[in-house]
Amino acid sequence: MQSLVSTERVRVLPGTSATKGRIVWDATKSLWFFAHAGLGLAGVVLYPQPDAAAVFVVLTGVTICAGHSVGMHRLLIHRSFAAPKWLERLLVWLGTLVGMAGPFGMIRAHDMRDWHQRQSVCPPHPSHAAGFWRDAWWQLHCRFDLDRPPRFEIEAEVLRDPFHRAVESTLMLQQLPLAAVLYAVGGWAFVLWGVSLRVAVSLAGHWAVGHYAHRRGHQGWRVEGLPVQGYDLPHPALAILTFGENWHGNHHAFPHSARLGVEPRQPDPGFWLVRALVWLGMARGVRLPGSEPPREGLARVGPPSQNGPSSSTPSADIWA
Numbered sequence: 001m002q003s004l005v006s007t008e009r010v011r012v013l014p015g016t017s018a019t020k021g022r023i024v025w026d027a028t029k030s031l032w033f034f035a036h037a038g039l040g041l042a043g044v045v046l047y048p049q050p051d052a053a054a055v056f057v058v059l060t061g062v063t064i065c066a067g068h069s070v071g072m073h074r075l076l077i078h079r080s081f082a083a084p085k086w087l088e089r090l091l092v093w094l095g096t097l098v099g100m101a102g103p104f105g106m107i108r109a110h111d112m113r114d115w116h117q118r119q120s121v122c123p124p125h126p127s128h129a130a131g132f133w134r135d136a137w138w139q140l141h142c143r144f145d146l147d148r149p150p151r152f153e154i155e156a157e158v159l160r161d162p163f164h165r166a167v168e169s170t171l172m173l174q175q176l177p178l179a180a181v182l183y184a185v186g187g188w189a190f191v192l193w194g195v196s197l198r199v200a201v202s203l204a205g206h207w208a209v210g211h212y213a214h215r216r217g218h219q220g221w222r223v224e225g226l227p228v229q230g231y232d233l234p235h236p237a238l239a240i241l242t243f244g245e246n247w248h249g250n251h252h253a254f255p256h257s258a259r260l261g262v263e264p265r266q267p268d269p270g271f272w273l274v275r276a277l278v279w280l281g282m283a284r285g286v287r288l289p290g291s292e293p294p295r296e297g298l299a300r301v302g303p304p305s306q307n308g309p310s311s312s313t314p315s316a317d318i319w320a
């Protein structure tokens, strides 16, 4: 029997198994995706308008960058910087508008996957080991139910936050106020592009990044002894499209770091936003790769950065 390790929010219990379980169709998740994909497609066909396309681009950018990447991922999940409560709630609300999960669901999905990937054996669902179509089906339409799961604990400060609780319990309904505003401004064209197409593209895009970033590709570092590695998707256009989340190899190496594009020529728009928030006096305590001791097993891969010698952490001038 494999020995299991606990992580920050995931506690291994006697009898816990990281591998025994079933992949089951998740009706709500699946129908949510199909409905938005269908309506989004209808929007493109029925209303091929530049203004509606602009609404889609702007709202997708704001919700993915400020909401998902900075609010949910870098702030709520990793606490890679500190922000006042009102800003945390605003960013988390924007992240909920992505349509993937509420604050608790997002923490859980992220941390359970991370927990799985830190065990000696990781099943194919949380490791994205299946091929393109099968993994798409598993991640966008199914869930992996463990027979004997570990205990999952979200910190009390987040769990008791009345705003986060309200958003979590009304996850899908959160699209309605936005849809109402969009309808008032631009009719059904704006609603279909600005809500449905955006949600479908965001969900599919998030899956695609997760799929490719756990299979093969560029790595600045690797974490020895783990069954699953993170990889960078090293195209500058992908860095802009994903707001820096493409630097996933770096994220596995330095999960606490607010900066994901830690090396030269690794644009990281999400980190630019964090920097802007610091400049505006709204964020502080930004954590970078060197803010924590290196992860166990962290090893440099490939050519050393031009800015410093090969080492387990990037030289300080990379992010100065």
Ligand SMILES: [Zn+2]
Pocket (backbone or CB within 6 Å): 214, 229, 230, 248, 252
């Ligand atoms: Zn990962």
Ligand SMILES: [Zn+2]
Pocket (backbone or CB within 6 Å): 073, 077, 078, 110, 251, 255
């Ligand atoms: Zn993460």
